[in-house]
Amino acid sequence: MEDRFWMREALEVARQGAAIGEVPVGAIIVKAGRVIARAHNQREQTKDPTAHAELIAIRAAASSIGDWRLIDTTLYVTLEPCPMCAGAIVLARIPRVVYAASDPKAGAGGTLFNLLQDRRLNHWVDVVHDVLVEESRHLLKSFFRDRRA
Amino acid sequence: MEDRFWMREALEVARQGAAIGEVPVGAIIVKAGRVIARAHNQREQTKDPTAHAELIAIRAAASSIGDWRLIDTTLYVTLEPCPMCAGAIVLARIPRVVYAASDPKAGAGGTLFNLLQDRRLNHWVDVVHDVLVEESRHLLKSFFRDRRA
Numbered sequence: 001m002e003d004r005f006w007m008r009e010a011l012e013v014a015r016q017g018a019a020i021g022e023v024p025v026g027a028i029i030v031k032a033g034r035v036i037a038r039a040h041n042q043r044e045q046t047k048d049p050t051a052h053a054e055l056i057a058i059r060a061a062a063s064s065i066g067d068w069r070l071i072d073t074t075l076y077v078t079l080e081p082c083p084m085c086a087g088a089i090v091l092a093r094i095p096r097v098v099y100a101a102s103d104p105k106a107g108a109g110g111t112l113f114n115l116l117q118d119r120r121l122n123h124w125v126d127v128v129h130d131v132l133v134e135e136s137r138h139l140l141k142s143f144f145r146d147r148r149a
Numbered sequence: 150m151e152d153r154f155w156m157r158e159a160l161e162v163a164r165q166g167a168a169i170g171e172v173p174v175g176a177i178i179v180k181a182g183r184v185i186a187r188a189h190n191q192r193e194q195t196k197d198p199t200a201h202a203e204l205i206a207i208r209a210a211a212s213s214i215g216d217w218r219l220i221d222t223t224l225y226v227t228l229e230p231c232p233m234c235a236g237a238i239v240l241a242r243i244p245r246v247v248y249a250a251s252d253p254k255a256g257a258g259g260t261l262f263n264l265l266q267d268r269r270l271n272h273w274v275d276v277v278h279d280v281l282v283e284e285s286r287h288l289l290k291s292f293f294r295d296r297r298a
Contacts, residue, residue, distance in 0.1 A: 048208055049217035049241035068198035083264050087233025092198035115232050
């Protein structure tokens with residue numbers, strides 16, 4: 001129930017991205033029942049190839065708490081993290097990730113790669129997926145359908 | 150010869166990082182014979198878990214040219230990219246990467262993973278490695294030895 005509550009907030013952030021022409025992916029980072037960072041994709045606005053929702057949220061969360069280690073946090077994201085974002089999650093020592101839709105093109109949370117749970121790396125992440133998956137898929141499909149129209 | 154020339158510059162940037170207590174990894178991005186971005190690791194200074202040399206250089210290069218696609222560029226880095234940085238290289242469509250030392254703990258340029266050359270992803274990178282490898286290894290070893298002393 002709590003995961004669905006926070007994923008609803010991540011979906012709301014994703015919708016804000018769609019409204020300004022960004023691919024609707026939203027991420028929030030929660031610590032002790034409080035959102036410490038939220039972001040949607042910003043690549044088109046910023047022309048920054050690294051401006052994915054998760055990466056921006058991780059940087060904001062680290063800045064907020066003054067530590068590069070995001071211990072005791074959960075990252076909620078509406079689409080499975082790509083290799084860059086999964087790598088950043090491991091570097092930031094985020095203990096738990098919840099995502100909605102899987103990404104068959106670049107998913108690194110178990111679909112194409114499983115960087116979040118690779119025993120050769122020095123950090124291992126608990127992963128939950130398929131939370132509000134239909135809402136996330138609908139949002140992405142509507143966005144790309146509208147862009148083609 | 151040209152690769153060695155630019156790698157020497159990346160090593161110099163890495164040394165500047167070591168001088169302020171950052172793990173000595175340096176990256177430069179070259180386009181049409183000109184350096185458009187250079188960076189060393191900055192995690193300790195910035196408390197940003199994503200502040201690896203390559204990621205910072207990619208963001209700076211995109212900002213410099215006003216495009217998230219870093220076409221016709223070569224990224225030189227003194228240590229094999231980690232999964233986050235390799236993912237960012239793919240997202241930025243960097244066509245060529247040259248690295249010095251391989252990284253047995255997290256290398257994603259062929260050692261633990263080969264994210265730079267995965268045919269399932271939508272971009273494939275030419276990779277050259279072992280350029281000035283001894284210089285890079287020496288720099289990293291000296292840094293960690295001095296820190297333990």
